[in-house]
Amino acid sequence: MSLYRSGKREEAFNALVDSYKERLYWHIRRLTCSHEDADDLLQETFVKIWTSLDSFREASSLYTWVYRIATNEALNFLRRQKVRAALSFAAPLDETLCRKIDSDPYFNGNELQRRLHKAIQKLPPKQRTVFLLRYFDELSYEDISRITGTSVGSLKASYHHAYVKIKEELEKYF
Amino acid sequence: MEKIEKDILNTSDDLKKMPFTTPEGYFEGVNRSVMARIAAEKSSEETSSAERKPLRLILAPYLSLAAMFAVIVCAGSLFLKYLPFSSTTDEFEDMAYLDIIPVTEPDMIYYAGNYETEYVTEEDIAEYLIYSGVDIESFETE
CATH class of the missing domain: 1.10.10.10 (Winged helix-like DNA-binding domain superfamily/Winged helix DNA-binding domain)
Structure with missing residues (x-):
């Protein structure tokens, strides 16, 4: 954050992405059960972090703040999927997620x-x-x-x- | 004898390991993808803000339509008010009076202005009979 405050915004942001991308990816991946969804939500999470970094108050830790954004992104995504499934009379979301695990080519x-x-x-x-x-x-x-x-x-x-x-x-x- | 509870979540070493993998070299490309996405969102925001019309331009067609309608209504009402038309409105007013004026022959109110009594005289009858070729004798025998 000190690098960010010194004006080197992109450099600081790249360092932040480097240190959190794997942890956040796996956290989102466990919630969504799909690489494509996790990749999309991870990028969205970092875009949100980039746009909100100015408003970040260092009173809370950066670690919990980025996890909070990632968790909210993933849970909002799942909520939208649940509503879509209900409106289209498709299978319930938990069944869909279980099927994703069965058909996931990256599951080993x-x-x-x-x-x-x-x-x-x-x-x-x-x-x-x-x-x-x-x-x-x-x-x-x-x-x-x-x-x-x-x-x-x-x-x-x-x-x-x-x-x-x-x-x-x-x-x-x- | 000590009771050992079976707890599969605590005893299995495999369970905490991540069973998913990612495409080859995925994490190396994350920074680039994120920066590209930020740039794309920034440019789309700039484009949308540049394309955003001022409020007066958005409302202009609706305001001109409303103005045209108002002009047509005003012109129409002036035309109806000042140009001489048949006195249909007066006749309607007269008919309306029929119900509120207690007279024995209310129709007379309506006809009072234009009604002229035409009497048929004997001369008129005789003139008509001569014109149509009827003899006086045959007329009298019938």
């Missing part, structure tokens, strides 16, 4: 991993977000609270429910 995991990611897609959006940020990115509840704008107590409850549901789902098969 084992059956257990496939079941895990399918079980994640069946969770409600809030539980899914908390589970992904806690289980895979291993963020603290305080950081997740800053990203999602939800209290730590509520996050802990959501994570517990998500954890139990996924464990039960996996134990059916393994």
